[in-house]
Amino acid sequence: MSDIVVKQAQENDIPVLESILFDTVSWLNEMGQPLWGVSEVTWNALSKNYQIDNFYIAYVDGKPSGCMAIVDYDPFFWPDVKKGESLFVHKLAVTKAARKTGVADVLMGFFKKQGTERGVKTLRLDTHALRPKLRAFYERHGFVFIEVKVFKGDRHTAFYIYTVPLRINIRPAHQSDSPEIRKLLAQIVQVHYDVRPDIFRQSYRNESDCTVNPQDADTPVFVAVNEQNHVIGCLWCIIERMRDNSMKINRDWLVIDDICVNEEYRGHGIGRQLVDYAKHLAQEKGLRRIELNVYENNRDAVRFYERIGFQTQKRVMELDIPLTESCAQDTDEERHARIYPVILSEYNPAWPEWFAEEKANLEKLIGAGNIARISHYGSTSVPGLLAKPTVDILLEITETANIENLIAALPAPDYICLRGAGLTIPTPPPHLVFIKGYLPDGFAERVDHIHVVYPGDHDELRFRDYLIAHPEIAVEYAALKRMLFQNYEHDRDGYTEAKGAFVRDVVKKARSYDDCVSR
Numbered sequence: 001m002s003d004i005v006v007k008q009a010q011e012n013d014i015p016v017l018e019s020i021l022f023d024t025v026s027w028l029n030e031m032g033q034p035l036w037g038v039s040e041v042t043w044n045a046l047s048k049n050y051q052i053d054n055f056y057i058a059y060v061d062g063k064p065s066g067c068m069a070i071v072d073y074d075p076f077f078w079p080d081v082k083k084g085e086s087l088f089v090h091k092l093a094v095t096k097a098a099r100k101t102g103v104a105d106v107l108m109g110f111f112k113k114q115g116t117e118r119g120v121k122t123l124r125l126d127t128h129a130l131r132p133k134l135r136a137f138y139e140r141h142g143f144v145f146i147e148v149k150v151f152k153g154d155r156h157t158a159f160y161i162y163t164v165p166l167r168i169n170i171r172p173a174h175q176s177d178s179p180e181i182r183k184l185l186a187q188i189v190q191v192h193y194d195v196r197p198d199i200f201r202q203s204y205r206n207e208s209d210c211t212v213n214p215q216d217a218d219t220p221v222f223v224a225v226n227e228q229n230h231v232i233g234c235l236w237c238i239i240e241r242m243r244d245n246s247m248k249i250n251r252d253w254l255v256i257d258d259i260c261v262n263e264e265y266r267g268h269g270i271g272r273q274l275v276d277y278a279k280h281l282a283q284e285k286g287l288r289r290i291e292l293n294v295y296e297n298n299r300d301a302v303r304f305y306e307r308i309g310f311q312t313q314k315r316v317m318e319l320d321i322p323l324t325e326s327c328a329q330d331t332d333e334e335r336h337a338r339i340y341p342v343i344l345s346e347y348n349p350a351w352p353e354w355f356a357e358e359k360a361n362l363e364k365l366i367g368a369g370n371i372a373r374i375s376h377y378g379s380t381s382v383p384g385l386l387a388k389p390t391v392d393i394l395l396e397i398t399e400t401a402n403i404e405n406l407i408a409a410l411p412a413p414d415y416i417c418l419r420g421a422g423l424t425i426p427t428p429p430p431h432l433v434f435i436k437g438y439l440p441d442g443f444a445e446r447v448d449h450i451h452v453v454y455p456g457d458h459d460e461l462r463f464r465d466y467l468i469a470h471p472e473i474a475v476e477y478a479a480l481k482r483m484l485f486q487n488y489e490h491d492r493d494g495y496t497e498a499k500g501a502f503v504r505d506v507v508k509k510a511r512s513y514d515d516c517v518s519r
Contacts, residue, residue: 002101003060004060004101004102006056006107006110008053009067013055017055017067018043020057020095021067023093023096024036024041024093025037025041027096055068055069055091056070056107058094058106058110060098065095065097066093067091067092067093067107068089069089069090069091070087070088070090070111070114071090074090077159078124081124085120086121087118087122088123089111089124089125109141111123116165122164123162124160125138126157126158126159128156128157130156135158135160142162142163143162144161144162163267163268164269165273166226166268166269168270169224170235170274170277171225181221181223184231185258187262191298195295195297196297198332217239219257219429219431220239221237222274222277231262232265233259233261233270233274234258234274235259235274235277236257237255239254240252241404242404243402244405245404253287253288254281254282254285254287254289254291255290255291256275256278256292257420259275278290337491338490339441340438340442340443340492342485342489343388344481344485345387346386354446354448355380358393362410362450365409366409370397370400370405371397372396372397372454374393374396375460376391377393377464378460378464379481381464384474385477386481390437390447390449391449393448393449393451394451394458394460395452396456397452397454398455410434416435417433419431425496429454430452432452433449433450433452434448435449435450459507462507465510476502477502
C-alpha cells in the first residue's frame, strides 16, 4: 500500500507544482479530454490569482504525484459567497503515473479536513459538466450537485457543494437519553406520515416504543451529541441472523431501523457520520452487509442513501384493491378497527381448555427442546373475570432456540407473525408475537395471542396470580374494562394502553405481596 503525504507548497516547490500540472495537461490531451492549456498552468499565469501557500502537493512514496489549490474566495464562479464563508478547491491534478494510487481520494479527504479545521460550513467546487466520471468522483466524496451554468466558449460547468460535518460525538445511548430520542423519533414519524399517511400515525402511540434498553445487544442504539452534550441525532440498529433456512444461506447482517437528525441540525453531515458509525459497528461485529428500508416517494432519503453507496436490491410492491361499497370510505386503519373491535365476554370455562389444546399444538410444532415453559395469562386465565375472548399465551423459549426456525414452524395463514414494525405494543426480546384466529373479515371463534419471550420472572404471570388470589381486585379490573369499552371499542391498542396504569399498580402490589409471602 502506497504511503501518501500531503504538504503545503513553498516557494522552492514551484517547479514541482508546474511539473505535476504539465503532466496532467499532457495526460488529459492524450485522452482527448483537454481541460487546461500549458500556458494556463505556468507559475507566471497562476501567480496572478494564487499565492504559493494556497497550493498543496501530494507525495506518493516520496514522489510528487498530485496537487490542488484551496482558497476562501472565488468571485468569478461563486460571486454571491462572501470571502471566508466557504473553501473552494481549484487545479486538482494527479499525474498519469499516480492515477491508480488513491492520491485523488487523499487530496479530497485533506480538503474536507481543512474545512473542519478552518471552521467553515461548506466546501465548493466547479467542474466540467460533461465529464460523468469526474462528477461521480466528487459525488462519491459527498459533494451535492447544485446546478449547471454555461460560460463563454460553450463550457458547461457543474457546481457542487459539500456540507462540512459538525464536530459531534457518537456514543451508545443511555436509558437517560430516552426522552431526547423520543423527540427525534417523533420527527421521523412526521416524515413517515407525510410520505405515507395511509399507513402511519402522526405520533407514537406508546412512549415506551422509544425507550432505550442498553441490555439488548441485538438492538443497539447510538446517539450523536454536540459539544454541549445535547442529543442531536440517533441511530437505531437491529442485528439480524439467518440460520438453518431451507432456501437461504446462514448469515448475519445489520439493519438500520431508524436514523434521525434533529431538524435544526440537518444539512451538516450528521446523517452521514451516523451511517459511517453503523459501518464501523458492522465491521467490528464481522457483519458483511447493512440493510435499510426507505419509501420510494421519500426522494430526499433515497438520494441521501444512494449518494453514500446504498443500492436497491429488493422492491416491495403494493396493489390497491377496490373496496366494496360498504367499505369504500374506510381507511386501512378504520377498516382494521371496524372488523377487529374490542369485544368483552363473560368468563367462558372453555378458555383453559383452548389454552391446553394450543399448548399441545405449540409443543408439537416447535419441539419440547426449544421450549422452557408455556403459560396461560391475561384475563381469560382468571376464573370468573370479564375478558376479551382472546387466549393470551406466554411462550418462553430456550436461549438457544433458533428464531428463524421458530417462525418457520408456525406458518401462515394459521399463524400471523408480528415483529419489527408489525408490533404496536412494547415487547421484550426476541420481540416476537404470533396471532391466530384473525380472518380477513374478522375474528374466528377462537383467537390466540402467543407472546414469545426468554425465560425469566414475568410480570404478566405475577398479575394473573394476584388477581386470582384477590377477587376484589379482579372485580375492580372488570369495572374498569366496562368503562373503557365505551370509548375504545374500535381502538384495541388504545384500550390496552388505557389499562396500563391499573396493571402497573397491581403488579407493584403483587411484588410487595410476593415479598411478604416469601418472608
